[in-house]
Amino acid sequence: MGKINVLAISVANLIAAGEVVDRPASVIKELLENAIDSGANSITVEINNGGVTFMRVSDNGCGIEPEDLPVAVRRHATSKIKDAHDLEKIMTLGFRGEALAAIASVSNMRIISKQKNAEYGAMLEVSAGNIVSLSERGCSDGTTVIVEELFANVPARRKFLKKDLSEAIAVAAIVEKVALSRPDISFRFISDGNLKLESSGDGNLKNTIYSIFGKDFASKLIEVNGNIDGIAINGFVGRSDNVKSNRNSQNFFINGRYVKNKTMTAALEQAFCSYLPSEKFPCCVLFITLNPSVVDVNVHPSKLEVKFSNEKPIFELVYYSVRSALEQNTGRPSVNLERLPSQGSAGKVLSPFVPIDDGKRESMKKMQLSYDDIPIRSSASNDFTQKSELNLFADIQKQKQSLTEEKTSEEKDKECQSTLDLGDNYTAEQYIRDFINPLNEGKISCPIQLIDNLEDQSSEAELEALNSPESEPTFSWQIVGEVFNSYIIVQLEDKMLIVDKHAAHERIIFEELKAKMNSALHSSELLIVPIEVMLTSSEIEIIKQYRTEIEAIGFGFEEKAYSLNINMLPSGIASSDVADIFQTFADNILNSTGSATITRDIIFEKALYQVACKAAVKAGRAYPEGYNNWIVDKLMRIKDITVCPHGRPVAMEMSKKALDRQFERT
Numbered sequence: 001m002g003k004i005n006v007l008a009i010s011v012a013n014l015i016a017a018g019e020v021v022d023r024p025a026s027v028i029k030e031l032l033e034n035a036i037d038s039g040a041n042s043i044t045v046e047i048n049n050g051g052v053t054f055m056r057v058s059d060n061g062c063g064i065e066p067e068d069l070p071v072a073v074r075r076h077a078t079s080k081i082k083d084a085h086d087l088e089k090i091m092t093l094g095f096r097g098e099a100l101a102a103i104a105s106v107s108n109m110r111i112i113s114k115q116k117n118a119e120y121g122a123m124l125e126v127s128a129g130n131i132v133s134l135s136e137r138g139c140s141d142g143t144t145v146i147v148e149e150l151f152a153n154v155p156a157r158r159k160f161l162k163k164d165l166s167e168a169i170a171v172a173a174i175v176e177k178v179a180l181s182r183p184d185i186s187f188r189f190i191s192d193g194n195l196k197l198e199s200s201g202d203g204n205l206k207n208t209i210y211s212i213f214g215k216d217f218a219s220k221l222i223e224v225n226g227n228i229d230g231i232a233i234n235g236f237v238g239r240s241d242n243v244k245s246n247r248n249s250q251n252f253f254i255n256g257r258y259v260k261n262k263t264m265t266a267a268l269e270q271a272f273c274s275y276l277p278s279e280k281f282p283c284c285v286l287f288i289t290l291n292p293s294v295v296d297v298n299v300h301p302s303k304l305e306v307k308f309s310n311e312k313p314i315f316e317l318v319y320y321s322v323r324s325a326l327e328q329n330t331g332r333p334s335v336n337l338e339r340l341p342s343q344g345s346a347g348k349v350l351s352p353f354v355p356i357d358d359g360k361r362e363s364m365k366k367m368q369l370s371y372d373d374i375p376i377r378s379s380a381s382n383d384f385t386q387k388s389e390l391n392l393f394a395d396i397q398k399q400k401q402s403l404t405e406e407k408t409s410e411e412k413d414k415e416c417q418s419t420l421d422l423g424d425n426y427t428a429e430q431y432i433r434d435f436i437n438p439l440n441e442g443k444i445s446c447p448i449q450l451i452d453n454l455e456d457q458s459s460e461a462e463l464e465a466l467n468s469p470e471s472e473p474t475f476s477w478q479i480v481g482e483v484f485n486s487y488i489i490v491q492l493e494d495k496m497l498i499v500d501k502h503a504a505h506e507r508i509i510f511e512e513l514k515a516k517m518n519s520a521l522h523s524s525e526l527l528i529v530p531i532e533v534m535l536t537s538s539e540i541e542i543i544k545q546y547r548t549e550i551e552a553i554g555f556g557f558e559e560k561a562y563s564l565n566i567n568m569l570p571s572g573i574a575s576s577d578v579a580d581i582f583q584t585f586a587d588n589i590l591n592s593t594g595s596a597t598i599t600r601d602i603i604f605e606k607a608l609y610q611v612a613c614k615a616a617v618k619a620g621r622a623y624p625e626g627y628n629n630w631i632v633d634k635l636m637r638i639k640d641i642t643v644c645p646h647g648r649p650v651a652m653e654m655s656k657k658a659l660d661r662q663f664e665r666t
């Protein structure tokens with residue numbers, strides 16, 4: 001090893017530049033942040049060849065004094081902080097004083113700037129870190145930074161740049177994030193002479209989202225607002241039909257800065273847990289505003305990562321705000337049948353019956369879902385509830401009578417599998433076993449319970465209390481029929497509703513169990529003969545840890561050496577499902593524990609999704625008519641049921657108008 005040298009400033013700058021500037025997109029990010037910090041309300045970004053040969057960022061902000069221009073390109077030169085204390089209250093995007101120095105050291109750079117009250121502006125020219133000239137300039141207020149031939153003096157770095165198109169996409173992604181972060185600033189992005197993005201700068205976040213992601217995305221959003229202990233959240237999350245297969249559309253901003261943060265991502269995804277299929281990711285544009293002293297943005301030179309002094313309140317704020325926004329959302333997806341191809345001739349009469357053959361399959365595949373923004377309106381009142389319960393009474397009594405006579409002890413079904421094949425073969429025995437078990441008659445989650453409750457005043461009162469958050473359906477609806485033993489067709493004023501009976505029942509059970517937990521009401525069935533559920537000792541241990549929650553939803557159990565004796569069931573849960581349910585509890589809780597941010601109630605709630613799935617009616621099986629009535633009635637009362645706990649839609653609607661259009665009546 002030789003003698004130790006202190007590197008020349010220019011070499012040190014070059015080394016440091018690598019941390020801040022690694023591609024055109026990072027240059028644009030830094031220049032945009034400077035433009036925003038300057039107080040501009042209009043910013044234009046132009047690039048050629050993905051930014052590799054040319055980048056220009058112009059703003060109408062405060063400008064830089066001519067004599068400050070050479071200082072601005074020195075390392076650790078900043079007007080945004082003065083001392084270490086200022087690091088605790090950073091409200092600007094920049095503060096490290098590194099960006100201009102870094103960019104200048106690896107490119108040819110020109111800064112043209114004029115302050116508002118100055119007569120003239122000035123231009124500073126820097127090449128590979130060396131100041132070439134500083135001259136007076138006549139120019140408009142604000143600052144324009146031009147960066148050419150990035151990494152011309154660092155061939156090793158230039159070699160690593162991707163194709164121009166990839167670099168242009170990366171720049172566009174940065175401009176999008178920055179534009180999203182400031183709806184009050186008008187952004188324009190031009191790539192190779194083409195205008196790619198323009199935001200209005202009118203301060204309306206939804207308009208900004210529209211101009212960046214388009215109408216479809218902007219129309220499928222749910223507003224989020226919340227405030228806990230002085231930390232505020234606001235913005236939007238995508239609905240369940242506005243999801244992605246990666247996390248690229250998750251946009252989090254802290255005090256206006258776009259950041260990536262695992263805590264917030266985890267909280268968002270947890271909140272979406274029962275609203276989204278597991279392989280999909282939610283989208284969001286969420287702003288968190290907090291005291292800058294509780295967040296450290298100085299974790300990495302790119303300032304993309306942040307550290308919170310305490311992660312818990314952030315997790316809870318995001319989780320509960322998003323969750324409550326999802327729970328309050330009552331929008332249902334609408335069925336959008338794509339027009340069948342007219343084979344070139346306008347006005348050609350379509351075949352009245354279109355079988356799905358290979359040629360048509362494509363058009364059927366295109367059947368899309370989209371949300372109808374108009375929530376269900378209430379109009380004429382409906383006395384269905386009472387009538388249906390009475391009709392139901394007769395129905396169910398008949399069912400009970402005929403089925404009880406036939407009951408046998410067949411082995412249990414495999415639950416939660418695709419049961420379409422069972423279709424018509426679903427037997428009365430299975431029905432008894434699943435829903436009229438002699439040990440556990442009377443369930444609140446199936447029609448039979450309604451009857452039992454009519455007879456039993458005390459449990460009726462309980463049920464009413466349990467159902468109190470539900471609203472009386474005041475609009476008229478009627479069940480038209482059921483197709484494939486899976487989808488209930490409902491006519492609802494001027495709309496047709498297609499209800500996935502399993503998904504709907506699953507959500508209803510889930511909501512009821514959750515309501516029980518919160519209201520501490522018990523409508524349980526005491527079992528004369530307890531049900532023994534075999535579990536491993538670790539599974540029993542985990543169930544014991546969640547005894548309070550499990551008991552709160554109406555289960556009762558005693559612990560044995562290698563099993564649990566279940567002696568109480570919540571109404572609505574069939575005894576045949578109990579073993580599966582306890583296994584599900586144990587599996588889910590075991591899989592979810594271990595993360596510090598995921599709280600106990602979230603873990604339990606996740607386990608409940610699975611429990612609800614096990615206990616719900618199965619698609620593909622025929623059930624007595626009363627079941628469908630009961631499910632739809634519930635669905636009408638609990639309006640915010642939109643997706644099942646696994647994130648699949650519960651019901652879709654199609655307006656008469658849309659149907660008329662399909663048949664060319666309009």
Ligand code: ADP
Pocket residue numbers: 030034035038059061062063064072073077078079080093094095096097098099100101143
């Ligand atoms: P930082 O942003 O961390 O302060 P930079 O190297 O990005 O460091 O910029 C150095 C300084 O140059 C800034 O502190 C600011 O005073 C000035 N500056 C840079 N860009 C602009 C701009 N677009 N408008 C006004 N001032 C600017």
Ligand code: MG
Pocket residue numbers: 030033034093094095097099100
């Ligand atoms: Mg900066």
